[in-house]
Amino acid sequence: MRRTIENLEESKIREVANAGLGRPDVLAFWFGESDEVTPDFIRQAAVDSIQRGETFYSHNLGLPELRTEIAQTMSRKHPLHGNAQPIAMERIAVTAGGVNALMLAVQALVDPGDDVVAVTPVWPNLTAQPLIMGAHLRTVPLQPVNGAWTLDLDRLLAQITADTKLLIVNAPNNPTGWTLSTEEQRAILDHCRRTGTWILADEVYENLYYAPSAQGCAPSFLDLSVPEDRLVVVHSFSKSFLMTGWRLGWMVMPPALTVPMGKLIEFNTSCASVFVQRAGIAALQHADDVTPRVVAHLQACRDALVPALQALPGLSLATPQGGMYAFFQLPGAKDSLEVAKRLVREAGLGLAPGNAFAPEANGWLRWCFASKDIARLHDGVARLADWMQRAPK
Amino acid sequence: MRRTIENLEESKIREVANAGLGRPDVLAFWFGESDEVTPDFIRQAAVDSIQRGETFYSHNLGLPELRTEIAQTMSRKHPLHGNAQPIAMERIAVTAGGVNALMLAVQALVDPGDDVVAVTPVWPNLTAQPLIMGAHLRTVPLQPVNGAWTLDLDRLLAQITADTKLLIVNAPNNPTGWTLSTEEQRAILDHCRRTGTWILADEVYENLYYAPSAQGCAPSFLDLSVPEDRLVVVHSFSKSFLMTGWRLGWMVMPPALTVPMGKLIEFNTSCASVFVQRAGIAALQHADDVTPRVVAHLQACRDALVPALQALPGLSLATPQGGMYAFFQLPGAKDSLEVAKRLVREAGLGLAPGNAFAPEANGWLRWCFASKDIARLHDGVARLADWMQRAPK
Known part of the structure; x- marks a missing residue:
């Protein structure tokens, strides 16, 4: 096997997700994916095509x-x-x-x-x-x-x-x-x-x-x-x-x-x-039947999540103008991967570690806010806030 | 762009198929694909999954x-x-x-x-x-x-x-x-x-x-x-x-x-x-509901096509023990691609040129015998036989 391929980094996001395997109580925001099913009419077009042969x-x-x-x-x-x-x-x-x-x-x-x-x-x-x-x-x-x-x-x-x-x-x-x-x-x-x-x-x-x-x-x-x-x-x-x-x-x-x-x-x-x-x-x-609704909902998600995170003591993040992620620096966090795994185990909160995206983003965490139910985001913030209060530094 | 990619050969098979574009009368055996739709129960499993979300x-x-x-x-x-x-x-x-x-x-x-x-x-x-x-x-x-x-x-x-x-x-x-x-x-x-x-x-x-x-x-x-x-x-x-x-x-x-x-x-x-x-x-x-039937039918296709081709004067081919192709040398054919294009234009017969697969197979033609209707194979052989008789060498 090529050394180049062996050396490719395994997904640190998946490593965190694996730490949560079999834990249905984890609120997962680690992957870049909405939790909403594809709209009916899009699925129906595929079904019709399959049925047409x-x-x-x-x-x-x-x-x-x-x-x-x-x-x-x-x-x-x-x-x-x-x-x-x-x-x-x-x-x-x-x-x-x-x-x-x-x-x-x-x-x-x-x-x-x-x-x-x-x-x-x-x-x-x-x-x-x-x-x-x-x-x-x-x-x-x-x-x-x-x-x-x-x-x-x-x-x-x-x-x-x-x-x-x-x-x-x-x-x-x-x-x-x-x-x-x-x-x-x-x-x-x-x-x-x-x-x-x-x-x-x-x-x-x-x-x-x-x-x-x-x-x-x-x-x-x-x-x-x-x-x-x-x-x-x-x-x-x-x-x-x-x-x-x-x-x-x-x-x-x-x-x-x-x-x-x-x-x-x-x-x-x-x-x-x-x-x-x-x-x-x-x-x-x-x-027009899908994307404007999706974008408006994502904006509502963003506007629910980001101010709530900004209100936590010491968190550093700006309001993103695009995408579906809040990316923030956690005070005192040195190794994002380690922090993300602890958040899964100790807070039931699933986030992606910043060092999955670049070494310079170590200490940061990515939160995908594409959540059908905005209340899930608030629950997640509550878990983070609680963990930050009680976690040993 | 990379020279390596520019130099990759374009598909000679597709070049022949393009020569037959807009010619619904062409009997096409050029691609490696059966003309039979995927069985119902397999399609249904996909439909059920899509409908489940x-x-x-x-x-x-x-x-x-x-x-x-x-x-x-x-x-x-x-x-x-x-x-x-x-x-x-x-x-x-x-x-x-x-x-x-x-x-x-x-x-x-x-x-x-x-x-x-x-x-x-x-x-x-x-x-x-x-x-x-x-x-x-x-x-x-x-x-x-x-x-x-x-x-x-x-x-x-x-x-x-x-x-x-x-x-x-x-x-x-x-x-x-x-x-x-x-x-x-x-x-x-x-x-x-x-x-x-x-x-x-x-x-x-x-x-x-x-x-x-x-x-x-x-x-x-x-x-x-x-x-x-x-x-x-x-x-x-x-x-x-x-x-x-x-x-x-x-x-x-x-x-x-x-x-x-x-x-x-x-x-x-x-x-x-x-x-x-x-x-x-x-x-x-x-x-067991699909593959044995597919294979038995392909064998019947092979056993219809290969002896009929072997009966044509000067054609060189063996009975294949596997796959879904008859591969034969046409007497006097020097450039498979040219012959394959002529067969499309002059005989309404679509075959793949041997030099698509290696220079040493120039002069050969590939016939995919995966045909739902075996009579199509006989019609194709009749077109080839007729063309061989009348075509200028």
Whole structure:
């Protein structure tokens, strides 16, 4: 077995969850997933497809109907794109989840030994993928300022040179809730055009955005780019449509990448199931029946949880403008993993440890606030407050 | 974009199929897929799961119920395994199709620059995967003898040295129908134990086996190995259960590979959909209601097609002992791809070109005989015979 693969870190989140196995009393907020089932009409579209007998292979890049629906959705959200050209369906590939789109992009772009830069803290999959492909990975950490993780733009740009093959950035960010402004995206894109660096933008949380905006979503590199830019933007049905378990995502790529990407999909998974893609079509066609409600509920969750956490003595956290996580520093916590395991055992509270996302986030904890029942969040805060009072330091 | 990825061959099969686009009169036998819908009870298991609301993430390695069912199935088929120890469920990983299991195994085992040997002709995905990972690939061709592609065992073993990280072998073979005997498998396994070489055995056609056998399936490396051998055996639900479009497969691996494989699945696709896995559980629990019928029908297809092809003047092919393909040499054919395109245009017959599988198979054509209606096969042969008579050489 490859040393590289043995050395990949096991999920610290799963390690905490394992500490809670068989403990039905644990209030779990460790995974990045809502506890709400996929809406009926989306599930029904898949059921209808299965019952019609759509059980055969399909096109590597996805059903043309789905690619068209995705292209139209993305064009509506990003009308400035490429001097107001709509995003062509030929630039869309349908994948087995957002994570699969990210892995395929890294396979397409990164040769062994290539220099890759990633902005951290970030969910661990994004930094593991270039390592799997044999790349040389460098990380550029955000800095916590009054509980808000903040980008030093000049520092990032200084790290991206003509030798840098790929920049990986996830904003709105998991776990910190950090977002990129349009101005920052423009500076990054301009710089990467000069250095010839590809940008892999994980924008799966773009709809989960709580700041005022014209299009009702976070700023995107797609707002600024032309089709030929070295840019791959990755999306997922998971968060905006409550479809985590369906494993359906997509990427927007330059036209020149489409044919090679079809080959890579053939060699990785061949295609997404037709009946899963039918669910995706239904979701996009009736997005207005789902996503605004999901986002409004998540905002209500955020607005319940974050002030309650901020009221606890010594906790450091800012209100996240995007995503579905509260990320906070616990006073006195040195090893997040150890603290998270203790919280499971001693308080029945399941959170994700910050050092799962970067060493610099040790001492921090991630709380996924995607909870159908907001009262669960209050119960969780009560458990944390109680534990903080009685726990030995 | 990586030169390696640009240089990956596009599917010649798809190139032929594209030549037939919009031609509903073409009799298509180009893809490796039955034209029969997945059985009702398997589809119903997925529908029930979706309706129950099983739409969340699941374990990276698959549902424990499915892994247990797979382990029991494999243990029944390969009772000699590891001195009659059953195959433990901990050695099973559920994947997004057989091709995904193969890709994950290559990711786990092959470092950039590693020496990899593959037996050819073989379906192109198997040789593309090590190239994607930056490996150095060498191929060892089978030799056609009276229309039957045959292994020169000594020649193969001589190519596998202590520097060889991985041997890739697909038997029963797509496209040739070549199978490995138990004695050959033993010789290969013994040799690879000495050189420290991993074996990646694509055995997805093991149930599609037409020679007499004790267990009703092709010989497997699992019959001879112990759990700790450097061996990964890959399977799929696609062929034995008419489930191509479901993208569900699995691998059997040494215990030491399980934890790293769980990480790789997390970073590639995260997990298979629960409702798809429920379909897999139903399929395995009632395999006797599906697979024997599928195999008997495929054998009837083979026994209709192969003698009819052998009766055509100058055609060279042997009766395949496994798989679902007739692979034959057409007299005077130099460029399989060109011939296959002409057959589409001039005869309305869709076959896969031999040079899609290896340069040494140029001049050969692959015919997938998985046809629900056997009369379609006869119609196809009539078209071929007619074309051979009238076509300019």
